[in-house]
Amino acid sequence: MIGTHALASLLTALALAAPHPAAGEPTATASAATARPLAGMVVGIDPGHNGGNFSDPSFINAPVWNGREEEACDTTGTETDGGYTEALFNFNVASYLRALLIREGAKVVMTRRTNEGVGPCIDRRAQILDKARADVAIDIHADGGPAGGRGVAILTPVAGGPNDHVIASSKRFGRILLKRFTTVTGIPISNYDGSGGFAPRDNLAGLNLTTVPKVLIECVNMRNAADAARLVKPSFQRLAAKSMAEAITGFLLSR
Numbered sequence: 001m002i003g004t005h006a007l008a009s010l011l012t013a014l015a016l017a018a019p020h021p022a023a024g025e026p027t028a029t030a031s032a033a034t035a036r037p038l039a040g041m042v043v044g045i046d047p048g049h050n051g052g053n054f055s056d057p058s059f060i061n062a063p064v065w066n067g068r069e070e071e072a073c074d075t076t077g078t079e080t081d082g083g084y085t086e087a088l089f090n091f092n093v094a095s096y097l098r099a100l101l102i103r104e105g106a107k108v109v110m111t112r113r114t115n116e117g118v119g120p121c122i123d124r125r126a127q128i129l130d131k132a133r134a135d136v137a138i139d140i141h142a143d144g145g146p147a148g149g150r151g152v153a154i155l156t157p158v159a160g161g162p163n164d165h166v167i168a169s170s171k172r173f174g175r176i177l178l179k180r181f182t183t184v185t186g187i188p189i190s191n192y193d194g195s196g197g198f199a200p201r202d203n204l205a206g207l208n209l210t211t212v213p214k215v216l217i218e219c220v221n222m223r224n225a226a227d228a229a230r231l232v233k234p235s236f237q238r239l240a241a242k243s244m245a246e247a248i249t250g251f252l253l254s255r
């Protein structure tokens, strides 16, 4: 047992020994955990295509192995009827997302850092994020669908070898992402791609070759007038990125 006087002395000694903040001020540890919830985590972002792809057809059309079959290294991507390219939309959203995630403490790995280059090929993009051992990854795209179709679709991996261990986790991330994206942006679930907003795909290198939880989001249909009017605005691109950051954080903190 310990006497009252000795206990008081001990408490005083402890109080003097341990540096502590002024009353009402959060401790450094608590505030860091609150402000940087993704500290120590790695997030992969693949902004689909690249702004220079149209300039080098021989590189872009060269066949690569997508995990099940050969397909072209990449494509130019689609664009709106007004000529706003998918590559630029994808890159802008990715850049806003990267900034948000870094602010939350994550290490962010991008498959491309500008919108002026060519490539990398789709197999290489998957390898970059696999090698980074990303805790979660997102392929950002926008679709070129029928003019009457609109909305967002989440493409999910189908087990085929390399991705076997991340099928369930990718689907869970996809469910969180669809909810956040539709809620934050107001974009409806696709009325032409997949079912209920989800489309399992076994013909995409990014999903076949992934060893980290990953989905591909077709944010909008660039060939639809209503979707196109929104997607070209930086305010919309920021909202899209915000919804993705919320989904990524929600996924990582609920594992």
Ligand SMILES: [Zn+2]
Residues within 6 Å of the ligand: 048, 049, 077, 078, 086, 141, 142
């Ligand atoms: Zn695309």
